[in-house]
Amino acid sequence: MKILVAVKRVADPENLNKIKLSAQGKIDTTGLEPKASPYDDYALEAALRLTENGTNTKARLGEVVVVTFGPKEAESMLRAMLGTGADRAIRVDATDDVLDGDLVARGLKALVDKEKPDLVLLGYQQVESESAQVGAQLAEYLGWPQVTFAGSIKSEDDRALVVGREVEGATAQLRATLPAVVTVLDKIVKPKSVQSKHTSATHAYPEGVRFAALMAIMAAKKKPLAEVKLAELAPDATLKVHYGAAELPPKRAAGVKVKDVKELVSKLKTEAKVI
Amino acid sequence: MAGTLVVAELSEGKVKKATLSAITFAKQTGAPFAILAVGAGAAGAAKELTGFGAQKVITVDDASLAAYTVERFAPSVAKVAKDGGWDTVAVTATAFGKDLAPRLAVKLGAGYAPDISTVKIDGGKRAYRRSQYSGNALGWVEITTPVHVVSVRQTEFPAAEASGGASPVESAAKALDDAAAARVEFLKLETSKSERPDLGEARVVVSGGRALKEQFGQLLNPLADALGAAIGASRAACDAGYAPPEIQVGQTGRTVAPQLYFAIGISGAIQHIAGMKGAKTIVAINKDPDAPIFQISDYGLVADLFTAVPELLAELKAHS
Structure with a gap:
């Protein structure tokens, strides 16, 4: 199986509460270390699990290509992903200010036409824009099936996946015939969430994503990393949305500490009037 | 038109x-x-x-x-x-x-x-x-x-x-x-039927963290029943298997904005707060006085939840 994983570099997801506003009302992430959006790391982990036997994770039984839309600096993220196990990387040269979700989806469509993967995996959303749109837009541009909000993926063979799509309070089990687009939740990196046809059903992965060994990071420097111009993929660079000024949400002030349960219940009754 | x-x-x-x-x-x-x-x-x-x-x-x-x-x-x-x-x-x-x-x-x-x-x-x-x-x-x-x-x-x-x-x-x-x-073939919908109100629609939500351990349900069910509340959980509690994944509140779970939210044994990771900070009144019960959850809570109680939750239940019943 050949899998394309679309990833995005963002400001440190664990410290997004430290963002500031510039004088122009734009969001300023200065000082926050750039990292991959966490759900994209989970998408990569899912791609690796689908293209291996869980008992021998060094041998890739398929191809995993990571792609990002970003500036030159985003290549360090791609290199790290090559160290983790991806075979190739592609960087579409563009900065956030010339992109929206729709344009990224159109660019990815052109790349998919060229690369012909069996599956495109993405995080269900990236943590800066929180839009959860590129996967579904890409599927529509391609005319492919989509499964968004996936918490589990099982490959029965190389032609179809059974995907658990998380909806409010329930899981919808869907069978998607490949090629298809799937977007993943954090649950996808639980020990038994992904099962490839190469891996025994009893195999349990360690919780979370794998980390690259030093040797693998060194070896990854030789793996191919291509640069593509945005205009080659999407000649029409018109954006469909435009972001103006941003605001910081009103901070919730820390309230009071109560000394015991009696005082808590009393305050909830007489002060907050919520019980 | x-x-x-x-x-x-x-x-x-x-x-x-x-x-x-x-x-x-x-x-x-x-x-x-x-x-x-x-x-x-x-x-x-x-x-x-x-x-x-x-x-x-x-x-x-x-x-x-x-x-x-x-x-x-x-x-x-x-x-x-x-x-x-x-x-x-x-x-x-x-x-x-x-x-x-x-x-x-x-x-x-x-x-x-x-x-x-x-x-x-x-x-x-x-x-x-x-x-x-x-x-x-x-x-x-x-x-x-x-x-x-x-x-x-x-x-x-x-x-x-x-x-x-x-x-x-x-x-x-x-x-x-x-x-x-x-x-695309729809195979089935796996639901966990609950008598409680839906998380997204409940007036009161009682959420628990990993600190509740295996006593998650034992401690929170009676409290939720007394309050007519839905039960939520932190990602850590779901990951550890103490709570079912579909009740996770947070960025990758449900976003809730009830009138009253109880965060019990929840430290207040950024990803949890993203899912509940729209609540009108937030109550946190945690034994760690420095837990970040207290910075966004209207009422904080520094206490061992294993004693505080039963006390809270008794106090609510005494006043009802």
Whole structure:
């Protein structure tokens, strides 16, 4: 199986509460270390699990290509992903200010036409824009099936996946015939969430994503990393949305500490009037 | 015609409450609106939708639409939107709406504003406010295409109340499925039935963290029963297997905004806070006085939850 994983570099997801506003009302992430959006790391982990036997994770039984839309600096993220196990990387040269979700989806469509993967995996959303749109837009541009909000993926063979799509309070089990687009939740990196046809059903992965060994990071420097111009993929660079000024949400002030349960219940009754 | 097409979300032939928030959005724009119900049994559900002042209620009712898949639903929504010339399509910001909207936006050549919390109209120009940066910023977005697609965050728009009147109901034919529909098969829906209110709709939510360990249910069930509350959990509690994954509150779980939220044994990771900071009153019970959850809580109690929760239950019962 050949899998394309679309990833995005963002400001440190664990410290997004430290963002500031510039004088122009734009969001300023200065000082926050750039990292991959966490759900994209989970998408990569899912791609690796689908293209291996869980008992021998060094041998890739398929191809995993990571792609990002970003500036030159985003290549360090791609290199790290090559160290983790991806075979190739592609960087579409563009900065956030010339992109929206729709344009990224159109660019990815052109790349998919060229690369012909069996599956495109993405995080269900990236943590800066929180839009959860590129996967579904890409599927529509391609005319492919989509499964968004996936918490589990099982490959029965190389032609179809059974995907658990998380909806409010329930899981919808869907069978998607490949090629298809799937977007993943954090649950996808639980020990038994992904099962490839190469891996025994009893195999349990360690919780979370794998980390690259030093040797693998060194070896990854030789793996191919291509640069593509945005205009080659999407000649029409018109954006469909435009972001103006941003605001910081009103901070919730820390309230009071109560000394015991009696005082808590009393305050909830007489002060907050919520019980 | 110019105006909004609200796409109702149905479940087992009933209208999901999130739909009423999308109706409120449509009313706030001041333009006429229609409500579209798509699915097997949509004609029955339409009766629930006639009292909200919509110009009309449109149904696409077809046996092949018994289970939702976007490849079967989106073509009919797009067709009704185009045929009616609606300039805005509003869906719920749920697993249903957020799956449907982007695909629909491409079909309509429309810009998409996801998960909006506010609409502002200034000199005929519309801007939508929406959460970004894991809830740490609010961005204002304008759509530059003639048609707008938005998904409406239920916790930010109050549920519309029926105002009487009777919108006429008309049916529309189902559009042809996307070609991709033949490649998606709905197998089954695995639900965990609960007698408690839905997390997204509950007035009170009692959430627990990993600190509750195996006693998660034993401690929280009676408290939730006493308060008529829904039960939520932190990601850590779900990951550890103390709570089922479908009750996770946070960025990758449910977003809730109840009147009263109890965070019990929850430290307050950024990803949890993103899902509950819209609550009106937040109570935190944690034995660590430095837990970040206290920085956003209205009432904090530094205590061992294994003694505090039973005490709280007894105190609530004594006052009821």
